[in-house]
Amino acid sequence: MHIVTVVGARPQFVKAAPLRRALMDAGIRETLVHTGQHYDPEMSAVFFEELGLPDPDANLGTGSGTHAVQTGETMMRLEALLMQGPLPDGLMVYGDTNGTLAGALVAAKLGIPLIHVEAGLRSFNRRMPEEINRIVTDRLASVLCCPTETSVRNLAAEGIVEGVHLTGDVMLDATRFFAEAAGRRAPLASVTTHGPGAYYAATVHRAGNTDDPERLAGIFEGLGRLDAPVVVPLHPRTQARLSGIAVPENLEITDPLSYLRMLTLVRSARAVLTDSGGLQKESLWLGVPCITLREETEWVETLEGGWNRLAGADPARIAEAAGMRPETPAPEAGEPGAAARIAALLSNR
Ligand code: UD1
Numbered sequence: 557m558h559i560v561t562v563v564g565a566r567p568q569f570v571k572a573a574p575l576r577r578a579l580m581d582a583g584i585r586e587t588l589v590h591t592g593q594h595y596d597p598e599m600s601a602v603f604f605e606e607l608g609l610p611d612p613d614a615n616l617g618t619g620s621g622t623h624a625v626q627t628g629e630t631m632m633r634l635e636a637l638l639m640q641g642p643l644p645d646g647l648m649v650y651g652d653t654n655g656t657l658a659g660a661l662v663a664a665k666l667g668i669p670l671i672h673v674e675a676g677l678r679s680f681n682r683r684m685p686e687e688i689n690r691i692v693t694d695r696l697a698s699v700l701c702c703p704t705e706t707s708v709r710n711l712a713a714e715g716i717v718e719g720v721h722l723t724g725d726v727m728l729d730a731t732r733f734f735a736e737a738a739g740r741r742a743p744l745a746s747v748t749t750h751g752p753g754a755y756y757a758a759t760v761h762r763a764g765n766t767d768d769p770e771r772l773a774g775i776f777e778g779l780g781r782l783d784a785p786v787v788v789p790l791h792p793r794t795q796a797r798l799s800g801i802a803v804p805e806n807l808e809i810t811d812p813l814s815y816l817r818m819l820t821l822v823r824s825a826r827a828v829l830t831d832s833g834g835l836q837k838e839s840l841w842l843g844v845p846c847i848t849l850r851e852e853t854e855w856v857e858t859l860e861g862g863w864n865r866l867a868g869a870d871p872a873r874i875a876e877a878a879g880m881r882p883e884t885p886a887p888e889a890g891e892p893g894a895a896a897r898i899a900a901l902l903s904n905r
């Protein structure tokens with residue numbers, strides 16, 4: 557069996573790492589295709605290195621652009637690549653990026669069974685480009701690997717029941733596996749300077765926040781009201797939007813962090829403030845409460861017991877949420893082993 561995996565953005569590299577090992581163990585051959593969406597070394601190469609991923613078999617070199625350009629160019633280049641050889645037995649995509657959508661459309665048109673890892677997530681906000689990408693990808697997928705029971709229900713509500721599997725979350729496999737490696741590393745300067753539990757960690761990169769100056773200003777003002785330093789590894793998208801935004805004194809802005817460094821930063825933080833999907837879960841799995849800088853979340857399970865609180869971009873809500881502690885022990889993480897379950901269901905097809 558031969559699977560082509562399409563990745564292009566940071567969180568996809570993280571999810572692809574446990575799957576790669578599981579596919580290998582199951583005797584499935586994988587060809588790794590990088591769309592080129594994330595191209596800066598600290599957004600891409602460093603992840604491959606730390607995660608033990610081999611160099612991609614192909615890089616489509618798509619880079620940045622409007623949604624149509626990014627999706628269209630990835631489609632054209634991926635289609636050309638796939639048509640060079642015998643078609644694979646499956647094409648695997650992760651999550652909800654433009655590369656996911658491009659991969660889904662190309663696979664569907666070439667008649668290659670589409671495997672969607674992280675299927676069924678919904679924010680019910682169609683103004684998010686990611687929501688459009690998820691809806692279309694799930695419509696076209698033959699194998700839908702759902703991380704949560706909620707995601708299975710979301711698909712059923714849209715009439716999608718065939719090929720749906722509750723596999724669990726591959727990101728949990730990655731966190732469990734790499735948290736150990738992160739622990740063996742020298743501590744980050746930010747952690748040693750401030751001390752464990754004496755700083756917050758924050759990230760902002762969603763278009764809905766970065767491309768709306770009022771929301772971005774609100775978030776920075778909110779972070780400025782927190783009662784401790786805030787370490788903010790900043791995505792290039794956000795860095796480019798900072799002019800005209802007041803950066804409060806307690807903020808420590810850094811370049812984007814590698815995966816292991818990010819795990820190290822999060823693990824010792826008092827709380828995490830983020831608009832990322834993955835970090836909402838990673839922080840909880842590491843026992844750190846989260847404040848989500850959005851109005852909704854796809855990961856509704858994380859809201860249990862006040863471990864994750866929705867604060868939007870409102871400074872008062874952000875400061876209030878950061879001052880609250882969870883009311884219960886952390887919600888159950890679920891069973892690791894999603895990657896092995898996905899590999900097993902593919903080899904049984
Ligand atoms: C993409 C995903 C988002 C995911 C995120 C993970 C889509 C629609 N969005 O958002 O769901 O959460 O990746 O990080 O696919 N840039 C660089 N260097 C890079 C990459 C990007 O400078 O290596 C800059 C470019 O100016 C670019 C901007 O960041 O225009 C945005 O990058 P893009 O790939 O379009 O989307 P992300 O914001 O990364």
